Amino acid sequence: MLDDNLKAQLKSYLEKLTQPIELVASLDESPKSQELDILLQEIAGLSDKISVRRDDSQPRKPSFAINRIGTDVGVSFAAIPLGHEFTSLVLALLQVGGHPAKISEEQANQIRDLEGEYRFETFMSLSCQSCPDTVQALNLMSVLNPNIRHVAIDGALFQDEVEAREIMSVPTVLLNGEAFDTGRMTVEQIVARLDTGAEKRMAEEIRTKAPFEVLVIGGGPAGAAAAIYAARKGIRTGVAAERFGGQVLDTMAIENFISVPYTEGPKFAVAMEQHVREYDVDIMNLQQATKLIPASEPGGLVEVQLANGASLKSRSVVLATGARWRQMGVPGEEEYRNKGVAYCPHCDGPLYKGKDVAVIGGGNSGVEAAIDLAGIVRHVTLVEFDSQLRADEVLQRKLRSLPNVTIIVSAQSTEVQGDGKRVTALVYQDREGGDSHRIELDGIFVQIGLLPNTDWLKGDLALSPRGEIVIDERGATSMPGVFAAGDATTVPYKQIVIAMGAGSTAALSAFDHLIRTPAPATAAHHDAESAVA
Structure with missing residues (x-):
């Protein structure tokens, strides 16, 4: 099933295994079971730390588990995880095999400390570009915490179960047999749902942050570009985003980003975040802005209130909140969202x-x-x-x-x-x-089409009849010290490359604003107090 090039790549990855693992297959006589059996045998043939055995007691066939021998660490797939899910398979092999995941120790400990029993089922499709993030997040969590179990289920392979359980969209996640959530989810988002005190702790942490010089609201292409251009000026830069990557995460193929003939949205979003993290940028994920309050005096601090009750302050702000899918706005649409x-x-x-x-x-x-x-x-x-x-x-x-x-x-x-x-x-x-x-x-x-994510700005900024933030050629809005970029603005073309250029422009304009508008004494005093705190 795997071509020679893919086998060579996988073999090099499997050299990172430090613990022996076994692939436990549950099969029947169907062609799909035969395909899975071939795939598992090929994988086992690439590493002496991998073995295969049969256990046909599982109800879903074909399916398999990846188990760390002698432990209760493991993940499961009721799928032949190729296509978009091949990366999920590779990561599961590595993580169950002892290779450390790319996650902060703080977040890993948060997952280990979760109490209770969690049995997750994710219904996905191999053509879904949103599913791998959810599958990989839950797989990682199940490796770190033995109280968490996860199986990724290919809806196309188990269509009878999809019908019986009324799964109408992917990814759909069930927890202990009950609906948990739908759509792309990251480790941060899932843990925040399970750890009821996480939001309160994050709000307290945000309240202690000193004011920024440039605060970017939004983590899509415009926001990422703005953060990089601001940070390169050596000034204190922060990013508050509901999800880093924005709408790019929901984009299948990108073929018009100059110098990159082809890539896919989730991969592009990861590269953006990695680039931003190369600079001294304070990234605050899962943060929804709810109110923009202007500075009380020229050069003073603009305040952005958040849904968790905390607020952030900055001498300048770049709004890059992007857009979302436009709805029909007819009776029944919301009622049957994700139900057809x-x-x-x-x-x-x-x-x-x-x-x-x-x-x-x-x-x-x-x-x-x-x-x-x-x-x-x-x-x-x-x-x-x-x-x-x-x-x-x-x-x-x-x-x-x-x-x-x-x-x-x-x-x-x-x-x-x-x-x-x-x-x-x-x-x-x-x-x-x-x-x-x-x-x-x-x-x-x-x-x-799309609708700009600007409802929270109504009455505070000048918006177009379509709800877009009105900006000039420098990205300036109607509020002093506040700039905007990307799909949320009146820029005529909603394209990634244009959003990035606009984000860069907005950041440079914000820097120009800072050097031409000295901070008043009150703001300077506030900066000093925050730094001491």
Whole structure:
């Protein structure tokens, strides 16, 4: 199953094993079990520290466990973890085999100290770019704490279980048989959910921080660029972000970042964070900004209040809060979110194999989604509000060539219908004739653009009619000392390379603001007091 190049790479990784491990396979006579058996035998053949044995007592077949011999350390896969999950497999082999994970000792101890029994199940798909982070986080936690167990389940491989347990999106995580969360999750996020005192401790830590000279709100491409450009000036720089990487984490393929012919969003986000961490930047993850308070005098401290009750102060602020998927805003959409209403065709598409779905939106994203889904599902109906599709002509030609796709234009989606558990239909109105129509289906993929994450700024900053932060050519906003960059602003094109350039501009403008606006005596006194504290 593994080509020679992949075997050579894996063999070099497995040389890092310090503890013997065994791969315990639970198989039947199916072709997928045969595939898994071949994969496990190939892996075992690459290291004398790895052995394989059969134990067909597990209910899910094919599945396997990676166990550290003589201990209760191990992780499990009900999957053939290739595709996006191959990295998860490699990391699991290394971590169970004794190779240390890239995690701070403080966070490792926090995981070890968790009390109680935790049995996690993650339903994922091999085409999902959001799933590996969640799978790898829970695998790591199960290696560090024997009270934590985790199995990663390929939804496409166990579709009967997906149906029975009503899994409608990936990654979906269950804890002790009950719903825990959906969507990409990091170790920090999961531990914060389990460790009930973590948020309070973080708030107390934030309250003790001295004011920054540049404080960046947001950890996407714009925020990362702003942090690097500010830190290179040798000034005190902080980043507060809900999740470092931002929307890039949900991006499948990146093929237009100059000098990098191809990469994927999660990999790109990791590289961004590593680059920022090379500088003296205080990164504060899982922090949601709720209020922006202007400085009381020129050159004074701008305050950013956080959802946990703490606040941060800085002589200048760069807002890089990005954007989120735009919703249809129709009855039933929120009720059936992750129950048939989805926003990531790459992630959730495999769960709809052999079913009927709709794609809302006729731009490039919508048409690309419809093309991808047509290879998985039984039928795709593309619904576009405008009188014609807006996607590139090459994409439209490909879409129209597919036999299992229907295109409906001049259609306004008006309602998502369901049976209380899952989506059953989409209702739309013909914008030309006015008639209402109902399409029976199993899933709806919404691809209608982005909304800026600026709700918390209303009334404090000048925003455009679309809710974007109004900026000038230097990234300056309507509030002195506050700059902005990226998809949350009025910049006309929402692209990674443009966001990075805008973030750099905003940071340089913030530095220029600092050197041209001396700090008042009150701010200087506050700095001194904070430094002493």
